[in-house]
Amino acid sequence: EAGVVQSPRYKIIEKKQPVAFWCNPISGHNTLYWYLQNLGQGPELLIRYENEEAVDDSQLPKDRFSAERLKGVDSTLKIQPAELGDSAVYLCASSFNPSGEQYFGPGTRLTVT
Amino acid sequence: AQSVAQPEDQVNVAEGNPLTVKCTYSVSGNPYLFWYVQYPNRGLQFLLKYITGDNLVKGSYGFEAEFNKSQTSFHLKKPSALVSDSALYFCAYPGNTPLVFGKGTRLSVIA
Numbered sequence: 001e002a003g004v005v006q007s008p009r010y011k012i013i014e015k016k017q018p019v020a021f022w023c024n025p026i027s028g029h030n031t032l033y034w035y036l037q038n039l040g041q042g043p044e045l046l047i048r049y050e051n052e053e054a055v056d057d058s059q060l061p062k063d064r065f066s067a068e069r070l071k072g073v074d075s076t077l078k079i080q081p082a083e084l085g086d087s088a089v090y091l092c093a094s095s096f097n098p099s100g101e102q103y104f105g106p107g108t109r110l111t112v113t
Numbered sequence: 114a115q116s117v118a119q120p121e122d123q124v125n126v127a128e129g130n131p132l133t134v135k136c137t138y139s140v141s142g143n144p145y146l147f148w149y150v151q152y153p154n155r156g157l158q159f160l161l162k163y164i165t166g167d168n169l170v171k172g173s174y175g176f177e178a179e180f181n182k183s184q185t186s187f188h189l190k191k192p193s194a195l196v197s198d199s200a201l202y203f204c205a206y207p208g209n210t211p212l213v214f215g216k217g218t219r220l221s222v223i224a
Contacts, residue, residue, distance in 0.1 A: 004156070006156075033212075040216075040217070041216055041217065042203050042205075042214030042215055042216050042217050043157065043203075043212075043214055044214075045212070091156055091157070093156075093157075098207075099145070099207060101147065101159040101162060102157075102159065102212060103159065104149075104156035104157040104158070105156050106154075106155055106156045107155075107156050
């Protein structure tokens with residue numbers, strides 16, 4: 001069984017530039033999550049999808065961050081414009097349902113210069 | 114407020130010795146609790162979970178965790194540590210927002 005796929009693995013951009021991350025969850029997993037992880041800390045939820053519906057985006061900085069999961073499968077997280085403080089690892093995870101164990105992708109390490 | 118706490122930032126143990134990574138919880142009702150591991154430059158991997166039933170939960174890679182209601186703890190254990198167990202370990206619970214993570218404990222197993 002293929003795991004959660006994320007791309008790119010690494011991204012370096014200048015501040016004020018846009019950036020997008022892509023995630024393909026495990027087949028059949030209806031719930032998809034985007035997390036932000038700063039160095040030495042635990043992941044923090046940005047947004048959770050149930051199928052194509054964003055059911056929890058309270059922690060998503062909506063002035064610059066956006067996400068979509070149009071067909072209820074893969075998802076894209078975008079930042080525009082990026083700021084220096086956005087440098088972090090962005091993790092995607094999926095689960096069969098909201099209470100089940102989550103399976104994480106390898107993450108995208110973003111560096112904003 | 115509901116939370117999990119990992120009181121140790123770093124745990125060092127010699128290879129072959131037993132290891133314990135501590136987690137305490139402050140969660141109302143019957144808590145669901147999880148342990149995840151993160152190896153360098155990789156995403157988190159699920160180790161085990163407690164939902165109900167037997168207080169000793171067995172998980173992946175020889176790890177187990179003991180749920181202790183009186184001490185509000187869910188410590189991760191392994192009888193004999195391997196160098197390859199060196200990683201970052203996270204305790205988590207599914208709050209109103211699914212999976213709230215502790216700050217993590219870095220485990221170093223020394224050969």
